Amino acid sequence: MEKWLDPKTIAIWIIIAAVMVSLLTVSIVKLVYINVKRQVESKLKESRLQLEYQKKLMETSVVVQERERARVAADLHDSLIGKLTILRLKNQIEYNFDETDRLLEESINEARRVSHDLSPPMLDDIELCDLIENMVEAWKKHLSILFHKDIRTATPHPGDVKLQVTRILQELIVNCNKHAEATAVFIGIRITDNCISMVVRDNGKGFDVEAMSQGLGMKNIELRVLYLKGVYKIKSGEKGTTSVFVFDLKNRNKS
Template structure:
């Protein structure tokens, strides 16, 4: 009988094979557990980062709200109340109908502007593109603004979405005016059956989006887009900047 056919030798080979299989099985189980553990740790790390990120956005939102209150209070005190005080003094010292009428008109315009900033009028009944046109209208004194629409379907948006998009556009145009040195801004609004896309392009000097993200303005935009479950992207160069806002509007349609 061949030696390898010896029962004892066969038993040894079977034992070796079983041992190897057992080692491979244990190694495979350990590798699976290690991989699973790493995936869990990675997900936990992502969750922690996401929570920290959202916490920072919430804190930024609180700061933005406080700054907005301060700005509105300053508008009331420096602009509207200032004009009314001058009007009162003029009325007490010398009455000039034409001058008084001009001052009253300016005071009414200031009150209307502040009221519009707080809550756009007829928000429930106005279409989104009309609201955005109203939002950018005051800026036409300082910038060449071109507004184009591509509305594929008639959608009745909830007030909340219209207000948030209007605030986002307001923030973008404000940042362009304050920081970019641009003279022209092109705004494109596209609405399809499911998506809403807003693209704002300027011919300014550009900026570093990474550094800009630390500012209150972009954090305010980011906070609003997080609320709307949308996304935004900024492309910037020395020839200008482009901000792209995109979201699925089905959750915010009536």
């Protein structure tokens, strides 16, 4: 009988094969365990980062709201209350109809402006492009603004969508004027049944997008884009800044 047919030899080979299979099985199980563990740790880390990010956004939201309250309070104190105080003093000294009427008209305009900044009138009835045009009109004293609109739907938008898009645009124009020191701004908006696309381009000196992203203004924009479930990209250089926004209304309505 050949040696390899010997029962002892066969038993040894069976044992060796069993050990090899066992080692291979243990190795595979261990590799799978390590891989699953890494995936779980990665997801946990991603979740922690996401929670930290959401927390920072919430903290920024509170700071932004307080900043807006402070700005409105300053507007009321410096403009409206100041004019009314002057009006009262002038009337105490000597009543002048023309002067009183002028100060009252300025006070009414100031009150209307502050009220409009807080909440645009007839928000549900006015179209988004009309809302933007009204907002842009006030900035034409400081900037040369070209507004191009491409409307491909008659479907009205919810008030919160119109308000958030307008607030984003306001913040961008403030950045153009304050940080980029631009003199001209192009605003392009396309509206379809499912999407709002907006491009804002200026001729300013540009700014460090990474550094600006930590500021309240950019955080304010990011919060509003997040609320609308949109995406955006800002590119800035010596020849100006271009900001592109896309708000997918179809997916937002499903959520």
